[in-house]
Amino acid sequence: MPLGPLGGAVLAVDIGGTKMASAVVDGAGEVVAYDRVATPDDPDAEVLWRALDGLLGKVVADAGAPALIGVGVGCGGPMTWPAAEVSPLNIHAWRGFPLRERLRERHPGLPVRVHNDAVCVAVGEHWRGAGRGYDNVLGMVVSTGVGGGLVLNGRLIDGASGNAGHVGHVIVEPDGPPCGCGGRGCLEAIARGPGLVAWAQGEGWRPGEAVTGVELAEDARAGDAVAAAAMRRAGRALGLAIASATHLCDLDVVAIGGGLSQTGPLLFDPLEKELRAHARMDFSRDVKVVPTSLGQTSGLVGAAALILAADRYWHAD
Amino acid sequence: MPLGPLGGAVLAVDIGGTKMASAVVDGAGEVVAYDRVATPDDPDAEVLWRALDGLLGKVVADAGAPALIGVGVGCGGPMTWPAAEVSPLNIHAWRGFPLRERLRERHPGLPVRVHNDAVCVAVGEHWRGAGRGYDNVLGMVVSTGVGGGLVLNGRLIDGASGNAGHVGHVIVEPDGPPCGCGGRGCLEAIARGPGLVAWAQGEGWRPGEAVTGVELAEDARAGDAVAAAAMRRAGRALGLAIASATHLCDLDVVAIGGGLSQTGPLLFDPLEKELRAHARMDFSRDVKVVPTSLGQTSGLVGAAALILAADRYWHAD
Numbered sequence: 001m002p003l004g005p006l007g008g009a010v011l012a013v014d015i016g017g018t019k020m021a022s023a024v025v026d027g028a029g030e031v032v033a034y035d036r037v038a039t040p041d042d043p044d045a046e047v048l049w050r051a052l053d054g055l056l057g058k059v060v061a062d063a064g065a066p067a068l069i070g071v072g073v074g075c076g077g078p079m080t081w082p083a084a085e086v087s088p089l090n091i092h093a094w095r096g097f098p099l100r101e102r103l104r105e106r107h108p109g110l111p112v113r114v115h116n117d118a119v120c121v122a123v124g125e126h127w128r129g130a131g132r133g134y135d136n137v138l139g140m141v142v143s144t145g146v147g148g149g150l151v152l153n154g155r156l157i158d159g160a161s162g163n164a165g166h167v168g169h170v171i172v173e174p175d176g177p178p179c180g181c182g183g184r185g186c187l188e189a190i191a192r193g194p195g196l197v198a199w200a201q202g203e204g205w206r207p208g209e210a211v212t213g214v215e216l217a218e219d220a221r222a223g224d225a226v227a228a229a230a231m232r233r234a235g236r237a238l239g240l241a242i243a244s245a246t247h248l249c250d251l252d253v254v255a256i257g258g259g260l261s262q263t264g265p266l267l268f269d270p271l272e273k274e275l276r277a278h279a280r281m282d283f284s285r286d287v288k289v290v291p292t293s294l295g296q297t298s299g300l301v302g303a304a305a306l307i308l309a310a311d312r313y314w315h316a317d
Numbered sequence: 318m319p320l321g322p323l324g325g326a327v328l329a330v331d332i333g334g335t336k337m338a339s340a341v342v343d344g345a346g347e348v349v350a351y352d353r354v355a356t357p358d359d360p361d362a363e364v365l366w367r368a369l370d371g372l373l374g375k376v377v378a379d380a381g382a383p384a385l386i387g388v389g390v391g392c393g394g395p396m397t398w399p400a401a402e403v404s405p406l407n408i409h410a411w412r413g414f415p416l417r418e419r420l421r422e423r424h425p426g427l428p429v430r431v432h433n434d435a436v437c438v439a440v441g442e443h444w445r446g447a448g449r450g451y452d453n454v455l456g457m458v459v460s461t462g463v464g465g466g467l468v469l470n471g472r473l474i475d476g477a478s479g480n481a482g483h484v485g486h487v488i489v490e491p492d493g494p495p496c497g498c499g500g501r502g503c504l505e506a507i508a509r510g511p512g513l514v515a516w517a518q519g520e521g522w523r524p525g526e527a528v529t530g531v532e533l534a535e536d537a538r539a540g541d542a543v544a545a546a547a548m549r550r551a552g553r554a555l556g557l558a559i560a561s562a563t564h565l566c567d568l569d570v571v572a573i574g575g576g577l578s579q580t581g582p583l584l585f586d587p588l589e590k591e592l593r594a595h596a597r598m599d600f601s602r603d604v605k606v607v608p609t610s611l612g613q614t615s616g617l618v619g620a621a622a623l624i625l626a627a628d629r630y631w632h633a634d
Contacts, residue, residue, distance in 0.1 A: 078599065136477045150565065152474045152481065153632055159469065159567020160453045163600040169564035171557055171595055172491065182597030183560070240488055243500070244561055247486035248467065250476020278488055280499030282395065283480040315470055 009066040010307045011056060011107070012300040013073040015039075015099075016117060017090025017144075022055050023297065024063035025072075025304035029128040031297055033063035045093045049102060056106075070111040070307035071103050074120030074299045077147075081162025082316035084114035089180075090144070113306040113314055115149075117141075117299055119165050121292065122149025123156055123313050124302030125255040130293040134252035138245055139292070140167055142238070143213070143258035145180075146188040149302075152249055156313040168192070170241040187241040191234040193260060200230040217263040231263060232270040239274025246279055246287040257292030326383040328373060328424070329621040330390040332356075332416075333434060334407025334461075339372050340614065341380035342389075342621035346445040348614055350380035362410045366419060373423075387428040387624035388420050391437030391616045394464075398479025399633035401431035406497075407461070430623040430631055432466075434458075434616055436482050438609065439466025440473055440630050441619030442572040447610040451569035455562055456609070457484055459555070460530070460575035462497075463505040466619075469566055473630040485509070487558040504558040508551040510577060517547040534580040548580060549587040556591025563596055563604040574609035 008027040014020070021036035035058055040051050060068070076088030084100035103112045115123075122131075122139025131137035135154040141147045146168030150157040157164040168188035169181055176185030177195070189195055193213025200216055201207070205226040207215055219227035242254050260267060271289065279285060292298050306314045325344040331337070338353035352375055357368050377385070393405030401417035420429045432440075439448075439456025448454035452471040458464045463485030467474040474481040485505035486498055493502030494512070506512055510530025517533055518524070522543040524532055536544035559571050577584060588606065596602060609615050623631045 134477075136481075148565075152469060152476065153472065155470065155472075157469045157474075157566065159600075160451075160569045160603065161567055161600045163598075164453075164469065164565070164567040166564040166567070166598070166601075169598070169601070170561040172488075174489065174557055183595040185595075186564075240491055244487040245565055247483045247503075248465075248481070248562055248565065249474065250478055250481040250483070252477045278500040278502075281480075281483070281486070283476075283478045284483075284486070286477065 008069040008308065009063065010304040011060060011068050011071045012304040013052070013056065013071065014117060014120065014299040014303060015052070015073065015075040015088070015091075017076060017088060020052050020055055021296070021300060022059040023300040023304070024059055024066065025301060025308070027308060029301055029304065029308065031300065033059050034297070034300070035059050035062065039091060043093050045097055048091065048093050053106065068107070068110060070113070071107050072303035072306040073099065073103065073112070073114040074117035074303045075099060075114055077116045079114065079116070081158075082114070086114070111307060115162070115303070115306060116147065116165070118147025119149035119156070120300075120302035120306070121257055121298040122151060122165060122255070122302065123305050124294055124298040124300070125257070125292050126151045127305040127309055127313070128294060128301050129298060130255040130290045131253045136250060136252045138167060138242070138249070138251050138254045140254065140256045141258040142191060142234075142256060142260040143193060145192050150249065154312060156315070158315055162316070167241055167245055170244050172237045172240040187237050190237040191260070196230045196234050199233060200226050203229065205230070214259045217260060217266065220266050221263070228266065231266040234260065235267045235270030236274040238267070239271040240278060242271070242287070242289060243275050243278035243284070246284050247281075250283055251287050254287060254289045255292045256289065257298055261291050325386040325625065326380065327621040327624045328377060328385050328388045329617040330369070330373065330388065331434060331437065331616040331620060332369070332390065332392040332405070332408070334393060334405060337369050337372055338613070338617060339376040340617040340621070341376055341383065342618060342625070344625060346618055346621065346625065348617065350376050351614070351617070352376050352379065356408060360410050362414050365408065365410050370423065385424065385427060387430070388424050389620035389623040390416065390420065390429070390431040391434035391620045392416060392431055394433045396431065396433070398475075399431070403431070428624060432479070432620070432623060433464065433482070435464025436466035436473070437617075437619035437623070438574055438615040439468060439482060439572070439619065440622050441611055441615040441617070442574070442609050443468045444622040444626055444630070445611060445618050446615060447572040447607045448570045453567060453569045455484060455559070455566070455568050455571045457571065457573045458575040459508060459551075459573060459577040460510060462509050467566065471629060473632070475632055479633070484558055484562055487561050489554045489557040504554050507554040508577070513547045513551050516550065517543050520546065522547070531576045534577060534583065537583050538580065545583065548583040551577065552584045552587030553591040555584070556588040557595060559588070559604070559606060560592050560595035560601070563601045564598075567600055568604050571604060571606045572609045573606065574615055578608050
């Protein structure tokens, strides 16, 4: 079992509405075994739990059943924190599901640490990805929603209730469209995939098979004017929110992941243009905006870091 | 010389465009001597330095010439940090003035620590004022400009270049008025005293003797409709920026100081209304917005904390 030079294997978990993924991560942050399953579309909380437990057992076996030193988990929010009774927006079967407690029962004696899935992406990118070597990093996930996590002064910021990093609810259009959060004009209301799709359809975009942000991005790349305008709209909103965030937090790097972040200049060009128009002070001009670099494993590597680099990323309990 | 139970006297300094203030602060954060002078309106950097040095000498003498353990300073920005070559916007005689170095020469062997003046207000309010007992506090100063400082996870956030806390440049009106920073629609462009005055004059407000935000606030209190509308405009902008800030940072408390913060419900009512309309998630609903509680000494107490509580407030050198 080739564990990294630092020793200590961690079971990492990433739970979303579409899929549940798991990995064994070694002390150096390398993924040594990985698998995933579709999140069961079932109203029974225990059906999901058994699917998760089966996945975790398989991944540990695939890794050669190493001695584990802990379990790190990223899960869709909201949740109580750090107790991690989770109620993920896109997993209706889990409402107040005691995820941390259940994992503790299943892995007695091991520390179990759960954080928001987008927070884990930010941690993974800070620890081993696009934000490595910087002390002030905002990690973002632009997908069905817009999530994030914040590392400042070299440490993960939890905030009053573990909810720091909700960059999707920075307001970019005060009288803009209603947001799922109950507010209005949040970044997420504009830049989330379904929001972009709805806007584009209102402007006359006729999607093909899949009515998703990724399809919209593909149409934009293929030259569809309305789809391209939708990407500009998302890019501008992201640029505004990042300008506000870097003025408040004096960031080194913003790392953007999620489906829409893969669309390249269609998203990043308008983002940069808007950001640079607003971030004009010496310090804020320096912020770099880059795609995440760990791909699908960002969140798993970040979840592992809750155990492996707890001095920087875990301040609870 | 009645120094506090924790021992250790600090020379605290607060340098602004209008006045320079200084205090000797004991180990418990109590001000044991205080004085101030008008900032000389003189183009010679050394004239300012001599005025400052004279003030400091007087305050130390007034305190009974205690043994000092350090010098903490809040100064208007911008500055290089932590080297503190300062170029305060409102002190034209100092451009790249080596404030830290000069104070070190004058107080050999003592640590000298300089931070932005609004950051020191935030630190003071967190250490001994309205944010005491909370781990996540945004301190703001609403005056000629709009400044701030950020304490998260119980520690002062410096950011990449010591500039974290610039809440005045959170964007609240993307296509709004130009801001002194070179951007547009920043909170400061709308809510700073002179911005409010200019807006009110454009709407027909006829000021009396002093054309200032404080006069405007007094007229609003006296029933002037345009002046009241200007205060609502500022309050709404503050509410929006605070909503964005608490979504990003999951704050416990926002403490607002500076001249305009003394206007009570005229400012705080529209602020609360806008904030609560936008901050609708469970975690963001809980944020409290209060006036600062240390009055004129917030910044001095915060400057002292750079020495006296360095584990939380000083991460440089």
